[in-house]
Amino acid sequence: MLLSAQDRSSTLSFEFPLSRNAALDRLATFVPKAGRSYAEGRNSDAGPGRHQAVSRLSSALRRRLISEEEVARAVVAAHGSQAAAKFLQELFWRTYWKGWMEQHPAVWRAWRRDCDHRSKDLPAGYDVAVTGRTGIDAFDAWVRELRETGYLHNWARMQFASIWIFTLGLPWELGAAFTFAHLVDADPASNTLSWRWVAGLHTQGKVYLASAERIRLHTGGRFDPQGLATHADVPRETPAPDIVPLRTFDRPDLHAPTLLLLTPEDLSLEMEPMLASLHVRRVVACRRLCSGAADIAAVADGLQRASSHWQAAAAWVDDLEAAAALAASEGCSQIVTGYAPVGPIADALAAHRSSTSMRIAEHCRGWDARAWPHSRKGYFAFAKCIPDLLLAAGITNGDTD
Numbered sequence: 001m002l003l004s005a006q007d008r009s010s011t012l013s014f015e016f017p018l019s020r021n022a023a024l025d026r027l028a029t030f031v032p033k034a035g036r037s038y039a040e041g042r043n044s045d046a047g048p049g050r051h052q053a054v055s056r057l058s059s060a061l062r063r064r065l066i067s068e069e070e071v072a073r074a075v076v077a078a079h080g081s082q083a084a085a086k087f088l089q090e091l092f093w094r095t096y097w098k099g100w101m102e103q104h105p106a107v108w109r110a111w112r113r114d115c116d117h118r119s120k121d122l123p124a125g126y127d128v129a130v131t132g133r134t135g136i137d138a139f140d141a142w143v144r145e146l147r148e149t150g151y152l153h154n155w156a157r158m159q160f161a162s163i164w165i166f167t168l169g170l171p172w173e174l175g176a177a178f179t180f181a182h183l184v185d186a187d188p189a190s191n192t193l194s195w196r197w198v199a200g201l202h203t204q205g206k207v208y209l210a211s212a213e214r215i216r217l218h219t220g221g222r223f224d225p226q227g228l229a230t231h232a233d234v235p236r237e238t239p240a241p242d243i244v245p246l247r248t249f250d251r252p253d254l255h256a257p258t259l260l261l262l263t264p265e266d267l268s269l270e271m272e273p274m275l276a277s278l279h280v281r282r283v284v285a286c287r288r289l290c291s292g293a294a295d296i297a298a299v300a301d302g303l304q305r306a307s308s309h310w311q312a313a314a315a316w317v318d319d320l321e322a323a324a325a326l327a328a329s330e331g332c333s334q335i336v337t338g339y340a341p342v343g344p345i346a347d348a349l350a351a352h353r354s355s356t357s358m359r360i361a362e363h364c365r366g367w368d369a370r371a372w373p374h375s376r377k378g379y380f381a382f383a384k385c386i387p388d389l390l391l392a393a394g395i396t397n398g399d400t401d
Contacts, residue, residue, distance in 0.1 A: 023060035035079035058185035099375025101189040138223035150184035162210035166229040188343030200234035259327035266338025267302030270309035280310035
């Protein structure tokens with residue numbers, strides 16, 4: 001791929017919550033603002049280090065240092081589901097994207113394939129774009145912010161993608177690769193599918209066209225971009241991928257001797273009641289499944305917590321082969337890990353399964369298992385299920401009807 005997640009900068013100049021305690025502290029700080037304040041200010045981009053109107057929990061949620069369910073529970077308890085509706089809708093976008101990608105995995109494979117192909121002959125204007133020399137003030141500033149901090153405000157990400165595709169005329173696949181390589185909260189589903197949504201490929205007939213007026217308004221006049229496209233030329237694509245059934249997977253045997261494998265897909269498995277009695281003999285993480293300093297920091301925190309919870313020694317290993325060898329030496333009959341949605345880690349696990357006899361079981365959270373079947377079509381059809389999904393998780397304060 002043109003830009004691998006392994007290329008992310010190791011300098012984390014933006015304040016990311018990369019431990020569970022830091023995520024819980026960030027949540028506590030944000031919860032009072034998750035109602036009306038969030039709804040009114042969520043699209044305001046005040047500039048690097050000043051994104052106080054949004055939760056800034058994305059790096060922790062991406063790695064499940066803290067779960068969507070925990071965040072939703074805290075917000076509803078403080079505001080009620082009606083007052084916090086806008087924040088809850090945004091939170092559920094993450095769940096929706098993952099569920100949609102699980103049922104359209106060909107989109108991920110096609111994106112990776114297209115990036116590999118396009119990287120061999122980069123289009124004119126690519127280098128100017130990724131070095132922030134386009135002359136479009138907002139776009140160039142967002143390039144610098146992304147490169148220097150590993151973060152962009154979610155609203156800015158949409159403007160950035162739109163300018164990349166419709167004004168600069170660059171392939172969306174390369175733009176998605178650029179942001180995936182630099183965002184500390186980069187998520188395979190959210191990143192890839194958000195770019196497709198902006199490009200007009202996710203929902204037929206619907207594109208997102210950046211406007212200079214909106215950019216001036218939501219950045220407090222910091223930018224005055226000139227020459228933005230006023231017409232969206234939707235990229236051509238092969239026919240929409242077929243919907244496939246949700247992937248089947250082996251579930252943990254709670255009584256079997258287990259090597260617990262932590263990956264950046266889920267770093268708070270000790271909080272899952274279903275795994276409380278899991279017979280863990282060793283806890284490990286693989287360096288090759290981590291993409292840069294942020295993953296390393298978050299996984300190290302997860303290892304410490306899991307080791308303490310299950311009273312099992314923790315260790316780093318180089319790769320899945322080394323993890324399987326360690327499991328065998330410890331007398332384990334299974335490796336258990338958090339469910340890996342479509343993405344690099346799922347790809348690595350699938351490749352390993354084909355070459356080893358060690359059983360790899362996955363734990364899928366109830367939040368995902370209940371929501372993903374509703375993620376087959378567009379988001380707004382999915383959003384109608386949010387009240388029922390909250391109730392199913394036991395999140396209610398009496399106003400969710």
